[in-house]
Amino acid sequence: FDIDAIFNMFGARFHPGMHQQRQQARMTLWITLVDSAQGGLRTISVGTQHGTQAVEIDIPKGIEDGDNVQYGGIGPGGMDLIVNYRIHPHPRWQRNGTNLITEQAISIWDLILGADVPINDILGNRLMLTVPPNTQPGSLLRLRGRGMPSRNMPTGDLIVRVQAQIPDTISPELLELIEKN
Numbered sequence: 001f002d003i004d005a006i007f008n009m010f011g012a013r014f015h016p017g018m019h020q021q022r023q024q025a026r027m028t029l030w031i032t033l034v035d036s037a038q039g040g041l042r043t044i045s046v047g048t049q050h051g052t053q054a055v056e057i058d059i060p061k062g063i064e065d066g067d068n069v070q071y072g073g074i075g076p077g078g079m080d081l082i083v084n085y086r087i088h089p090h091p092r093w094q095r096n097g098t099n100l101i102t103e104q105a106i107s108i109w110d111l112i113l114g115a116d117v118p119i120n121d122i123l124g125n126r127l128m129l130t131v132p133p134n135t136q137p138g139s140l141l142r143l144r145g146r147g148m149p150s151r152n153m154p155t156g157d158l159i160v161r162v163q164a165q166i167p168d169t170i171s172p173e174l175l176e177l178i179e180k181n
Contacts, residue, residue: 023077023079024075024082025076026084027082027084028083029044029083029084029085030088032087032088032090033088033095033122034123035087036059036062036064036085037062037100037148038061038123039058039060039149040059040061042056043056046075055071055075056074057071059085060151061151062098062151063151065085066084066086068082068084069082090122095148098150098153098156099148100121100157100158100159101161102158102159102160103160103161103163104129104161104162105165106135106165107167108164108165108166108167111134111137112134113133114133116130116131119160121158127143127146127158129141131162135162136162137162140159140162141159141160141162147159
């Protein structure tokens with residue numbers, strides 16, 4: 001059998017440390033951007049010479065793509081486990097340091113008149129986005145402190161790129177009024 005194939009099935013590949021005083025096992029763990037934002041405990045499978053074992057790790061809030069975290073003594077045979085975190089791209093959210101960037105469709109009337117528009121952050125918390133009157137499509141609006149947590153910096157901002165949403169139906173009277181102006 002192929003030992004590398006077994007490790008690849010579990011999304012992990014281990015490399016015993018060569019020149020360290022204490023032996024280390026290394027693995028790559030793919031997580032989502034949401035996992036990074038919320039952090040917390042996760043049980044993972046670690047391959048050993050005798051099969052696999054389940055270990056619990058604590059994903060640090062705000063972990064960045066490519067960061068390594070060392071977990072003492074939980075690897076195969078009591079080795080330290082070094083986890084290289086990789087983060088899958090998110091279809092709606094982009095990360096720029098501790099800032100999170102997203103797009104939000106807002107009605108053309110709310111862009112013209114201004115409004116408080118409900119929006120969810122990456123963890124699903126409901127927030128209110130204040131849209132000032134006469135906001136142009138493509139404008140960036142900021143919600144301070146509502147972005148990505150960080151291991152060693154303050155929480156970033158949530159930056160919303162405004163997209164105009166045209167209503168499906170507009171009354172003939174309103175269209176006539178708009179044409180006159």
